[in-house]
Every structure is written in structure tokens, then in C-alpha cells.
Amino acid sequence: MKDLDVIVVGAGIGGLTATLALQQAGFRVSVYEQSASLGEVGAGLTITPNGCHALYHLLGEDAVHAVARTPAAGAIKHYRTGETLVETNRGNRMREQYGAPYLQAHRADLHGALANAVRAIDPSAIHTGCHFGELQQGADGVELRFDNGTGARGDLLIGCDGVRSAVRRALWGPEEVSFTGYIAWRGLVPMDRLDPALIEPDSVAFAGTARTFARYKVRSGRLVNFAAFSRRDEWTEEGWSVPADVTDVQREFADFCPEVQAILAATPAGQCFKWGLFDRQPLPQWTRGRATLLGDAAHPMTPFLAQGAVMAIEDGVVLARAMVAADDWPEALARYEAARRERTTMVMRESHVNARRMYNRDPDHYTGSSHRNAESLGLYAYNPLTVPV
Template structure:
């Protein structure tokens, strides 16, 4: 085998999907994660057909469906009254694309991927390894970690997310701006959720410059809530900045009373916020021995709900590119050739959606409207 050891930095959904895909094609993989314990935050994720095709190929889709929700209808509602404006039946999605849309607890998807990687190789996962530097030569890559350890491999995959240290090192100078938008997230037990919200299941309420989205997780026992849009104050980047219910309520005070009641019921310590960053697409994702994937390659704002789905697609294409090649360089050229247009394209569409939310004259489009679910990462040429 031309690549005896591939190092993946970041055990997020993208890094683990890539690791699993590579292992299933016979490659030895080491996954280095900065967190001391490898786990996901408690939040929801919408997983659509394009990503489910890859998850099916990776052998985790069936278990994911069993653990998740698959709402019969996704609703768009009036933000002030809650009245239903548009229905999106999930059966139609399944019929058209082969897989319905799932409402997933991030930790469930993450655990399935992590367990599958560890089952293939109990030595593969290395928590407490924060990437700080690399040396790339003609024959390989050596990586340095904050804990003083080093590791060497034939190739390095940067899957270290939105604020990627690998991207900053290899491709410095990519513009990053706070776009004035802040997101809130919370999970609420179903018994603390107003009946109207539980009855709707998945509801999207777009108001002036802000929206609220809720959907059920884990068979309906939990409701995932997201509020996203224009804010008055600057916020840090990151997933876990604590917020108070009053902050959320004040920013969305013109939304329907039952939505505000739901926000008021969020348990103390259960609400988080962060500021969104717009980043320009990268001109290139790879060097001779280093490739980027997921948010590290195409940092995504949340407006199309496709960031994790794209990271999974990347993982599948990366694994297929390595399997189809005879050198690391060839694999990374194939991977970038197959993926850059899709990844950068969706990154730009997501930025466009963020702008449309700010300006009512620009029509908003969902991932379905934009045809993103058609993409098949298992069969697309690589």
C-alpha cells in the first residue's frame, strides 16, 4: 500500500467519516483530537439524503435512523402567529431522493462513527492531541502537538473545523469577518415544550432578519431549538458560550407567544450562543501531502443546514480518492478535483442565504430548493 499511515486532525463528524471510509478501504488511520474526551456537543443536526448515501456506504445509516427522528412533514410557519404557511412532506423527499430527511442528535451520529472507527482499530483515536505545527517533506508529514508529542505519516488530513489551525498555517490570509449574526441553541425535554410546538415537530419561523427553527430528536423525547440572525452585540466564535433566556427572549420578542413560552422554559445552563463568521472560499484545499475537509476546507454558515452533510460527503470522496490512486499526491489531486466546486459552491450559497435573511427583497431558498440532495458521494466520479 502506497500510504501506510494517514493522520487525521480533528475527531468531528468530518474527520471520523473520513477515517472510517479510509479504514474500510484498507488504510491505517490515526485520528488526533484536541479535546481530552472525544464527544459531540448536545445539539441537533438535520441529515439529508446526500449525506445519508455516504453514511449507508459506511454502514451506520440504519442505526442512525433507529436513534433519530424522521418527521412526516417539515413546516414553514408565520413567525408572529405560528400559522402554517408551507408543508414539506418527508415521504416526497424519500420518494425523490431515496432517503428521507433525519433529525439527529449530533452525539448519536458522532458516537456511531467513533465506535465504528475504534472497532476497526482500537489504537486509532488519540484524544488530548492538539495540533500546533507540521513539517511536510517529499516523503511524508510530521505533526507536532501541544502536549509535546509528535507523529509522522504519509499524508495529513485537516479536519479541525471552522477555525482550523491547519488552514491558518497552510493558507494564511483568508479573510474572516463577524457578519453581525448570532446563533442560539438549546435542547428542551418534550414535556417542557408547548403543545403547539410538539404538534408541529419541525417548524421554521422566519421573521425580519432572524429565524427560529425547532425539530424533535431521539424519537421525540427532546426538542432542538435554534435562533439565528441579526444581533446588536458582537459575540465570540464557538459553540459553548453560555447565554440567558432573557437574552434570547429580548432578541426574538416579536415572535409568536408559544415560541417565547418555549424559550422561557429552557433549563438554566442549557442555552448557548455564538457569533457567526463569514469566510472566503479557499483557492486550493491541498498541498502534495496535506488535504483539508469539512469546515476546515469550506467553513460554512448554518443557513442551509448542510455543513455536517458536506463534511460527510468530503470524507467519502477522500476515502474513494485514496482507494483509486497510486500515490498520496494523486489521491489529493483527485479529491480536490472531485470536491472543490461542490464544497466552495455550497459555502457561497450559504453565505448568500445569510444575506437573504438580512434583506427581504432576496428570495430565500432551502437545500432542497437548491437541488443539494441530488448529489451522490458514493458514485460521483473521483
């Protein structure tokens, strides 16, 4: 098994996590990324304890804490009054309860740490400027063609190319995509443009009627990441880096409390983006022959449980464990999919349920007993290093 050449398409957080986990398990891995240079968008990312177990294992605790911070405390606040409705205790309680903390990071920082770790094992593992176009599978391997005219051969293919996965299309054909009715804006605001006394506690979601504004600190508390969710009847642009005008967000959230207004007013020019949330049905099967899917390519989900990247991270570690445990590659891919598909399909569905809950709630009667999140679903108790594969 260790003689296998594994090809990964897509060097996002999922692709790099899978690559690192496979490398550490002793496999040769080549990653092909469409972007000309490696990087991630400017945005925050929440890593819950179930994902943190994997990152600690792959990067080491110090490297993880160099790029991510544990919010001391969090809260759900009333959108208009700013009054705390529910305290969400994140600090040491998570580590005590689940054996790993709850983290918040700048996506580019975590992505950079994963890329550095991959390159430390194999400096030539990552190939940029390679947009995957075609796949051929045969008895002795897979052959890929990229749009730049180059190609690659290997024994197995892991498609980690995100929500609009070309590998998924090559395996399972084109599919229906539908707009969910939810849209969002995001931005990053330097803390030195804000009154620190206002940005308390570290992590807050402002619950409004049919709208939510969430914000938390990243980069050692020097930046505030925000995501503002609302509804629309129609949306045509898919992709989550469409430049937006912050005055549109200010208009949409004009009845939100002074903290939200301060964050929006301090958003630097060019630092606000918008996107519409699109939906795909769960696939009944991921693996076809020598190729399988991982991360958003396998199970794209709405962000209402903040679990998309965490599921991709879990996938990567479980895939590497399945490869080690199995006698041959068909068994490895079967074990990987059996271990992962049910859980990720459940999280896809529950993300939708949570969206409906968030948009239909009445902030004037919101209490701890009506609060639901990934933790109340039991998702944090999963450890990808120890689950059966």
C-alpha cells in the same frame, strides 16, 4: 497505496467520517483530537439525503436510524401568528425522490456512532488530548508536533480541525476573519416540559422580519432543539458554546408566537448558548504537498442551508473513493480536491445568499414560490458514493 499511514487531525463529524471511510477502504488511519475526551456539543443536526447516502453506506441503515429520525412533516410558519405559510414535506417523499431520507439527530449521538464504528475497526485509532501545533513535510512523509510534547509521523495528513483550523494555517498562513452580522442562540428542551399539541409538525422554522427561529425534535422526539437567529452590528467572541441567558432570547423574540414563547420558557438553566457567525473566504486550493483539508477546515460556511456537516460527510466518502481510484497519493489528493472544491465553494456562497433572503423577506407575503432552501438548489440530488472522482 494501501500501505500508506494516514493522519487525521480533528475527531469531529468530518474527521470521524473520513477516518471510517478510509478504514473501510483498507487504509491505516490515526486520528489526533485536541479534547481530553471524545464528544460533541449538545445540539441538533440536520442530515439531508446527500449526506444520508454516506451514513447509510458507512454505518448501515439500522445504526443511522438508532441515532436519527425522519421528521414526518415540516413547515415554515408566520413568526407572530404561528400560521403555516409553506408545508415542507420531508417524510417518505425524500426517500422516494432521492433514494435516502432527510434526518435530524442529536450531534453527540451521531458522533458517538461514528466513533464506535472507527474503534470497532481499530480500537487504538483515536488519540485524545493532542492539540496539533506544528507540521513538517518532507520527501518521505509528514511529521506533526502536538502541544502535549508528543508527535506523529505518517504519509498523508488530512486536516479536519474545524473552522479555526491550525492545519489550514500551517499550510496556507493566517487569514482575515470577519463578523457576518448574524448571531444565534441555541438550546435543547425536554419534550416533557412542553405541550405536545403545540410542537407540531416535527420541524418548523418561524419566519420573522430580520429574525428566524427554527426548532425540531431529536432523540426519538424526547428533546426539542432550537436555533434562533438575529442580527448585530458587532460581535467579538468566536466559538459557539458561549453560555447565554435565555431571557435575552425572550426579549429579542418577544413578538414571536406562543409556541416560541413556550419553548423558550421551558429551556432548562444552563442549556442556552450563543454565538456570532464569522466568515472566511473560500480557499483557491486546499492541498499542499502531502496535506489537505476537509470539512469546516476546508470550507467553513454559515448555517443558513444546514449543509456544513453534510459537506464534511460527503468529503470523507469522496476522499476515500479518490484514494482507492488513484495510483498514487498525489493523484488521490488531486482527484479529491477536484471533486469537492467547486461544490463546497458554491454551497458556501449560497449559504450567504440564503441568509440575505431570510433576513430581507416579508413574512406577511411569504409563499411557497418564494421559498428557497438546499433542496431547491439541487443539493440533495448529489450522491457521494457515485459521483465521478
